[in-house]
Amino acid sequence: xxxxxxxxxxxxxxxNLAAFTGRFFREAFRPRYEWREFIRQCFIIGYKSxxxxxxxxxxxxxxxxxxxxPSLVDYGVEAQLPAMVSLAIIREIGPVITALIFxxxxxxxxxxxxxSMKVTEQIDAMEVSGTNPFKYLVVTRVAxxxxxxxxLVILSDAISIYGGxxxxxxxxxxxxxxxxxxxxxxxxFSDVIPAVIKTFFFGFAVGMIGCYKGYNSKKGTEGVGxxxxxxxxxxxxxxxxxxxxAVQVTDLLGLN
Amino acid sequence: MKEQEQAYQSTQPTPQxxxxxxRDLHIAFGSNVVLDGFELQLHKGECKVxxxxxxxxxxxxxxxxxxxxxxxxxxxxxMGKDILNMxxxxxxxxxxxxxxxxxSNALYDSMTxxxxxxxxxxxxHIDLADQTAEQRILEALENVGLEHTIDMMPVELxxxxxxxxxxxxxxxxxxxxxxYDEPTSGLDPVTSREIxxxxxxxxxxxxxxxxxxxxxxxxVHTVADKIAVLLDGKKRAEGTYxxxxxxxxxxxxxxxx
Numbered sequence: 107x108x109x110x111x112x113x114x115x116x117x118x119x120x121x122n123l124a125a126f127t128g129r130f131f132r133e134a135f136r137p138r139y140e141w142r143e144f145i146r147q148c149f150i151i152g153y154k155s156x157x158x159x160x161x162x163x164x165x166x167x168x169x170x171x172x173x174x175x176p177s178l179v180d181y182g183v184e185a186q187l188p189a190m191v192s193l194a195i196i197r198e199i200g201p202v203i204t205a206l207i208f209x210x211x212x213x214x215x216x217x218x219x220x221x222s223m224k225v226t227e228q229i230d231a232m233e234v235s236g237t238n239p240f241k242y243l244v245v246t247r248v249a250x251x252x253x254x255x256x257x258l259v260i261l262s263d264a265i266s267i268y269g270g271x272x273x274x275x276x277x278x279x280x281x282x283x284x285x286x287x288x289x290x291x292x293x294x295f296s297d298v299i300p301a302v303i304k305t306f307f308f309g310f311a312v313g314m315i316g317c318y319k320g321y322n323s324k325k326g327t328e329g330v331g332x333x334x335x336x337x338x339x340x341x342x343x344x345x346x347x348x349x350x351x352a353v354q355v356t357d358l359l360g361l362n
Numbered sequence: 363m364k365e366q367e368q369a370y371q372s373t374q375p376t377p378q379x380x381x382x383x384x385r386d387l388h389i390a391f392g393s394n395v396v397l398d399g400f401e402l403q404l405h406k407g408e409c410k411v412x413x414x415x416x417x418x419x420x421x422x423x424x425x426x427x428x429x430x431x432x433x434x435x436x437x438x439x440x441m442g443k444d445i446l447n448m449x450x451x452x453x454x455x456x457x458x459x460x461x462x463x464x465x466s467n468a469l470y471d472s473m474t475x476x477x478x479x480x481x482x483x484x485x486x487h488i489d490l491a492d493q494t495a496e497q498r499i500l501e502a503l504e505n506v507g508l509e510h511t512i513d514m515m516p517v518e519l520x521x522x523x524x525x526x527x528x529x530x531x532x533x534x535x536x537x538x539x540x541x542y543d544e545p546t547s548g549l550d551p552v553t554s555r556e557i558x559x560x561x562x563x564x565x566x567x568x569x570x571x572x573x574x575x576x577x578x579x580x581x582v583h584t585v586a587d588k589i590a591v592l593l594d595g596k597k598r599a600e601g602t603y604x605x606x607x608x609x610x611x612x613x614x615x616x617x618x619x
Contacts, residue, residue, distance in 0.1 A: 231468035
């Protein structure tokens with residue numbers, strides 16, 4: 107029996123991505139280590155994403171609080187607003203929304219950058235210059251996205267909670283210390299740790315898919331555009347799939 | 363007969379002068395046979411042009427020489443060493459002695475001209491004092507007449523300037539052999555002539571041996587000591603410009619009309 111062409115293409119793509127990921131692990135732990143480029147990538151990927159992540163985090167906290175309030179007022183549990191908002195942000199909304207924004211900004215930029223380097227022979231030029239381009243371009247970027255996304259998510263969560271505090275104060279008068287007390291009363295390590303752990307996987311997926319799409323970009327400017335686009339679409343989808351798996355795992359471990 | 367050809371013929375190369383020997387090279391991509399028993403010899407100080415139509419496998423040939431593509435069979439010996447059976451480390455050492463000018467220049471967009479020139483030195487672990495490294499960069503830029511671009515980004519340069527900077531980057535390691543992939547492609551006729559003269563100047567100044575891939579006959583006429591014509595994956599003819607211009611082979615003659 108012959109598999110449908112679309113399924114064959116999907117399986118081939120999945121196989122290629124798996125092989126690319128396997129190569130990452132083989133290359134990542136073998137010298138020579140590209141520390142200088144890794145630090146440069148951490149700066150570009152982490153530090154330069156801060157304003158976007160900060161602004162979206164702030165709006166996320168503010169809007170979530172304003173949307174939740176009427177429902178909680180209806181049930182007469184308005185006092186639980188800080189606890190509800192912080193729990194939602196830390197456990198789910200913060201990591202997922204930040205990862206999606208990260209996929210849009212970083213996934214597309216990695217896909218386009220490596221794609222254009224590929225079509226203009228810059229990757230070949232690197233190889234000729236005594237550089238392993240996979241180590242220099244892929245390993246450093248994937249390591250940087252894996253390490254930087256959790257940091258960005260923690261910062262975004264903190265800014266979101268501050269946004270939530272302002273949201274609470276639009277129609278009520280709550281002090282910062284009372285708000286924070288309520289937040290920390292409800293939050294547990296079992297809320298924070300699994301949420302942070304899954305962001306390492308989100309970051310890894312965004313970096314890996316962006317690099318895979320860019321590194322295997324087809325010739326021409328159309329190929330570069332397609333690489334950037336599919337990098338975002340695929341990494342956003344994978345973020346949701348990882349999230350689904352993470353929820354199941356934390357549930358099985360009794361951490362929910 | 364041009365002056366360069368006369369000078370070349372007065373110093374006929376000997377077998378001991380061979381710096382590159384390509385034998386029975388075969389490479390195919392699926393059912394598309396690109397090189398089918400190609401043979402070529404390059405002598406010390408010689409500039410050999412590989413002439414062929416678009417898609418005839420010229421670029422594939424020089425990518426095989428530099429180790430970016432692995433041929434299916436055949437041998438490539440460079441300065442007495444078999445390129446195809448080298449490990450990564452040996453190949454990197456050999457690449458220090460072979461410069462490659464890419465068709466698309468391949469300047470790193472995210473780096474300045476200075477960083478572009480520094481990159482091969484840094485990556486090949488050439489430990490030079492800062493002052494010496496700077497001197498080498500300036501010398502390479504001086505050779506191509508673009509010292510003032512040292513702190514510019516590639517995006518700020520014109521097509522001809524990019525080509526010159528790419529040549530400066532190739533020269534920074536002072537290679538013994540330089541491979542030029544379509545050095546005048548996409549350039550206007552005046553700039554093409556300038557680049558062709560620059561190739562000849564570099565050849566004389568650094569006494570390099572070169573392989574130039576091209577189908578720009580004006581450039582071929584300026585730079586070539588000898589020309590090898592690549593047709594159907596094989597070397598169909600070889601000789602000087604004036605010899606091949608008189609060739610009886612129809613496909614060869616067509617290039618010179």
